[in-house]
Amino acid sequence: MVVDLEMGEGSPKLFERKQAVYRTLDDRYEIHGEKYKGQQYSHIYFTRLHYMRNLLYSLISKWKPHVPVNTVLGLEEGKECIIVGTIYKHMKLKPSILDEYSKERSKVPLVKPHNFVHPDDHLILEDESGRVKLAGSLLDPSAFVTGIVVALHGHETSEGDFFVQDLLEAGLPPQIERPLSSGEDRYVVFVSGLNIGSNTFNPLQFQLLVDHITGYLGDETEQSIASQIVRLIIAGNSVQIQQGLLNGQTVAPRDQSTLTEPIKELDILLNQLAAAMPVDMMPGPNDPANFSLPQQPLNKCLFPGASAYNTFFSCTNPHQFELDDIQFLGTSGQNVHDLFKYSEANNKLEFMERTLRWRHLVPTAPNTLGCYPFTDRDPFLIESCPHVYFAGNQDKYETTLVPGPEKQLVRLICIPKFCETGIAVMLNLRNLECHALGFSTCLDA
Template identity: 65%
Template sequence: MEIDAAASALRRKQSAYLSLDETFEIQKEMYRGQQYSQIYFARLHMMRTLLYSLVPNWKPHVPVCTVLGLEGGKECIIVGTLYKHMKLKPTILDEYSKERSAVPLVRRHNFMDPLDHLVLEDESGRVKLGGSSLSPTSYVTGVVAALHGRETDAGDFLVQDVLEAGLPSQLEFPLKSREDKYVVLVSGLSIGSSTCNPLQFQLLVDHITGHLGDEQEQGIAAEIVHVVIAGNSVEIPRGILNRQNLASKDLSRLSEPIKELDILLTQGCLWISCQGRMTQQTLPCLSSLSTDAFSLVHQLTTHLDLVQILIVLSLTILGQNIDDLEKYSEAKNKLEFMERTLRWRHLAPTAPNTLGCYPFTDRDPFLIESCPHVYFVGNQDKYETQTLEGSEGQLVRLICIPNFCETGTAVVLNLRNLECHTLTFGTSV
């Protein structure tokens, strides 16, 4: 009777949420006849309207003009998209030569060079930028900004000051409870890879579902209300995908990691709400077990209860927007890259230049219209976190989620106060 009473006292807390993935969903996928220039036009149009509204408070007495309207020596403000000329930037011919090379070439971690320079472009033309106010090391292709300066005799634009969009306005933190409620963030499971340790993920599942530890630890597990699995969940052997016609044994190997993930997700879905949708596209390859469980979970969730979470997801590599910034610019850490994307109001400014994305024609879905309370990226080398404060009092929790396969570490976020800590599982004796 005592055991039954203790078991009945431990009930998992609940917290509903609203999926905001619609912005990223592609209704009618089509590539033929679509140009990537359209996404740049949409980005420039939206961001220029915003920057024009900020200019009067920034430089009220300086005129705004286009690149074509520049006059030598006359101070003005121009608004456009930055393009970064990079000597070491890879090209398709470089990639082809690497594939044909008998000796594997070492891939560079960063493509920065002292000769890199920035250009600003609008519909009327482009102009090379100079001056020390705009460092090429801190910017990448695709950022829209307002620049104050003047045209030099050489035809360049000498930048004196820079205006970025800054953090957008933030909705009031919708805190409705003083209870601790936790969201577990995990990424980089890499099920199917040679380095994957299935026992580590099983320990995580057992902890979340309350099958590990004493009554106190089970009580803590009962406060976990959501689990976000943030990309890179399975890894398919590259050798299999290189063949056009797959043998039956290869098909079996191809599906094994997905089946293993499906079984583990099913265990979690029976006990807790697992967020299985991607903010870009849904994951159609799960088998019926977890798919049915996810359907039930989504039917039960109807509104955003505690916090608005901005989830940066990709079907293959979550956090690749930050990883791409690291290749083409410099910062002291990943958190600084994350902060820049918020101040630029764009999740992936390097897309589609060096980061692949769908060629949207009528919009740029990666523009940040509302400041999140939590902003995280997955598949990072290590766990990092800090809070960022905007000029209007916005507060954002920045989180780098480490690769679980390599570190055995997940991140736990408290929805009550947005504090976070790590959960680490080891299997060595």
């Protein structure tokens, strides 16, 4: 695609927009004609355990080859062994439907904490044969969540617990070698949390972003940089619709415009973007899409203007793709937000790094985060290590590089909510360096 970027004053100069070879890998997250027929969520846990156990068995032979591997049912008191299973975290503060019912009936509202971690939480490991409570100081319950598959070295105590002496996680998956740099800069821009229709949305602020990355702002140097942007990723929560209107009742005519206006405004902005560059549109928890993961692509009928361009792509959440053989993997932030509720870390980047080491994008699904009840696969398993891993709708912009033991190198990016921060993120495909793009309409900013 060739897009001419106009110069401002003086003689006009045209820039040809650079391109990158794009390949979507969203097939694993798409639900093709599958229907819910009463299947239980145990299937997805069995699939996860089977895959991860085979993987961990291959690592145990190098980790501790002389220690026997056992099942939970086959534990014997005092005998050291290795067991592989799924962690279940017993949480004192974990919400339940009975608590919600009591809250509705109580005159005094219950305090709802932002994080449900408690000092009395403890871990349990289970496999097909049974479950056993984990003991010892090696494992800090606050750093783990339900749904992780690990290998543990230890022995059964006289109380019937399993005393953990060592832990083996799957670690970062294999990564394809990053292609050699062509020497020229090419950029991918990430933005999330537009929240069009909310009280915090500033249309001028987002229009500044649109004009900047499409090349209608700035001098010749800035327009030259804009021509090097090969793709825009919109990572969820693009609109905000008043929940009070979505009560299952027929919407009154006077309220119909309230529902549709944010989507129409978004389509106008997407129209400008898709006319200039390829755009990937991911759904988020506030968008008009299915709530449970993986979220399916937003219907293109919602965006008649943008859908007229073959540069507009409605994608799944999670979203996985390649640009010139550089692998990207990202979500609209639900997986990180749920880990924040049920575990603790120094920052959101640490949560993201843990999911890579656990080789599972959404370990808390389906326990505390809704997902489709797959029966024959777990699409959230991370089988190939991405070069870029992003999460949308975070409180602030953060980024780091995570190295792996087999020369893996992953760029982690927390994309902030644009409506609150006015910040988008720009990534250079040449060297995986990234920086923030800030936009403000305040004169004193």
